[in-house]
Amino acid sequence: MRAMLLERPGTRLRLVHRAVPEAGAGQVLIAVEACGVCRTDLHLVDGELPDPVLPMIPGHEIVGRVVALGTGVQGWQAGQRVGVPWLGWTCGRCRFCRAGRENLCEQARFTGYQIPGGYAQYTVADARYCFALPEEPAPEHLAPLLCAGLIGYRALRMAGDPQRLGVYGFGAAAHLITQVARRQGREVFALTRPGDAESQAFARSLGAAWAGGSDETPPEPLDAALIFAPAGALVPAALRHVDRGGCVVCAGIHMSDIPSFPYAWLWGERSLRSVANLTRRDGDEFFELVRQAPLQTEVHVFALEQANEALDQLRRGAFQGAAVLRMDVPV
Ligand SMILES: [Zn+2]
Ligand SMILES: [Zn+2]
16 A cells, blocks of 8 residues: 655655555454545644654544454444544543543554554554544545544533634634534634735635634634634733633644733633543534534645645645545545
């Protein structure tokens, strides 16, 4: 099979040819149809995540078809459409796992970070952490749901019940979660890079009541703000625009340092928190919601061999929505 391999952080991914992996006990072998390119992949490639397992095939927004079942796998059959998310394995025994907080498992392993991921024609995954996906829409439109959608959904849930929701960084996660928030009757205020008129227009087209630069003041105080951009300076900026009792949620796995700010900006029972990973329950809830009413996904399709180009474009903010690799697209 063809795969894109990260050998060392700070270097380009390299196209390699490898044997198709075999499904071990409890695993499914998956023919990958599409794999989303997430900002976390960029952090991995740029050496911003601790203790990477190398070499590694990145990719944790995997959509494919089950090809074969390892021993002991139940509830799956060959040909079924399957999704593989970031959370690839948990211990099931630690105090977090036992408390329904497997996203915080101390021994958790993550797809495309500690477990070979989806920048490849085939992959294997622990069947217990996979999600059954619908036949529609096309795989490239399902792929961004596996992380951008799921983490966005968890971030929104952690924000409580905001009427006025601010969203900082209008990329893959924001464009999905804006639609979810609108359906729930919330007002969305999108804050993009200053001067990024294209992203602001994109946000308005998805139902944002207002869109402006992150250096601007939204027209009304926010009840909560979700930060999807990896810029620590957005934390005090968001706190300043969140009303008393409001919450700022940092949804990314990596962020630049947060500048110091006056305590008064936190005072008034404002809270600041991060969201880490996902639980399988998040996935069950989110995909149920998507089944009831599909989300509109804006995607930019690349061939597997163009993974470096997709990462470069993500870094530059060169497109709206999400980048997705499709394994059957010729270069
Ligand atoms: Zn655990
Ligand atoms: Zn991700």
